[in-house]
Amino acid sequence: MEWTRMLHAQASRWTARGLDLLYPPRCPICRRETSVTDLGIESEPGSSSSAASRGLSSRGFYWAATVCGICTRELSADSGRCLRCGEAGGAVDGCRFCPQRPHGWRRIAVLSSYAGSLREAVLRAKRPAGDDVAAALASLIVRKHGESLISWGVDRVVPVPMHWLRRSIRGTSAADELSRRIACLLGRPHCRALVRHRATRMQNELPIADRPHNVQGAFRGRRRLDGERILLVDDVVTTGGTLSACCRALLAAGAATVDVAVVAKADRSSADD
Numbered sequence: 323m324e325w326t327r328m329l330h331a332q333a334s335r336w337t338a339r340g341l342d343l344l345y346p347p348r349c350p351i352c353r354r355e356t357s358v359t360d361l362g363i364e365s366e367p368g369s370s371s372s373a374a375s376r377g378l379s380s381r382g383f384y385w386a387a388t389v390c391g392i393c394t395r396e397l398s399a400d401s402g403r404c405l406r407c408g409e410a411g412g413a414v415d416g417c418r419f420c421p422q423r424p425h426g427w428r429r430i431a432v433l434s435s436y437a438g439s440l441r442e443a444v445l446r447a448k449r450p451a452g453d454d455v456a457a458a459l460a461s462l463i464v465r466k467h468g469e470s471l472i473s474w475g476v477d478r479v480v481p482v483p484m485h486w487l488r489r490s491i492r493g494t495s496a497a498d499e500l501s502r503r504i505a506c507l508l509g510r511p512h513c514r515a516l517v518r519h520r521a522t523r524m525q526n527e528l529p530i531a532d533r534p535h536n537v538q539g540a541f542r543g544r545r546r547l548d549g550e551r552i553l554l555v556d557d558v559v560t561t562g563g564t565l566s567a568c569c570r571a572l573l574a575a576g577a578a579t580v581d582v583a584v585v586a587k588a589d590r591s592s593a594d595d
């Protein structure tokens with residue numbers, strides 16, 4: 323009944339405000355004290371046509387809501403990018419750079435440029451204590467591109483894998499945490515479907531021309547993915563060499579399509595790949 327629904331919604335708001343008073347939440351990016359009832363949320367879960375909220379679980383929406391409005395605007399600021407190659411120049415589905423970027427993926431969702439405060443956030447997300455930052459960045463990707471990600475269709479969310487030795491030294495994998503959170507937000511299974519079976523040199527230590535060879539054949543599927551639509555997730559993309567190598571491994575494992583979601587797109591002079 324309508325009145326019970328309204329009563330339930332009002333009770334939820336009072337509960338949220340009470341929790342705010344007892345345990346004030348903090349934005350994981352800037353650490354400012356903030357409120358779950360005042361975080362740049364366009365609407366409440368399930369009650370609106372907000373593109374990012376459609377199809378997201380209630381737990382997922384909560385995570386989406388923990389980044390403060392200031393950080394959401396600052397980290398999501400971008401002039402718009404081609405959804406095929408990721409180059410800046412307007413939110414278009416195909417641009418003049420696409421033929422020069424023969425990647426294996428179908429579409430790519432980018433939060434913003436790898437610079438300034440977003441670069442700092444990505445570097446924090448790579449540290450062992452940076453899981454909450456990675457989760458926050460994942461929520462911003464879904465907030466910005468939720469409608470596209472849902473319309474592309476995703477059967478599994480897969481991280482770009484880190485070699486086991488590097489992961490044991492670092493203690494964490496940003497791509498893993500990003501993909502886990504995106505999967506949660508989209509309500510799709512998270513799956514470590516790839517393995518980096520050969521240790522590779524850091525892409526940012528190599529000349530751009532040598533990067534494709536460095537990761538060539540470094541990945542393989544851990545399981546069959548026959549006919550599945552995969553969303554591949556990483557933190558930063560520059561030339562796309564790593565992502566392309568992962569796409570080839572996913573398609574070789576039987577995936578029907580591979581789309582990509584990344585936090586940041588770096589210029590070619592930037593440090594990461």
Ligand SMILES: [Zn+2]
Pocket residue numbers: 349350351352353354389390391392393394
């Ligand atoms: Zn913030």
Ligand SMILES: [Zn+2]
Pocket residue numbers: 404405406407408409416417418419420
């Ligand atoms: Zn393009």
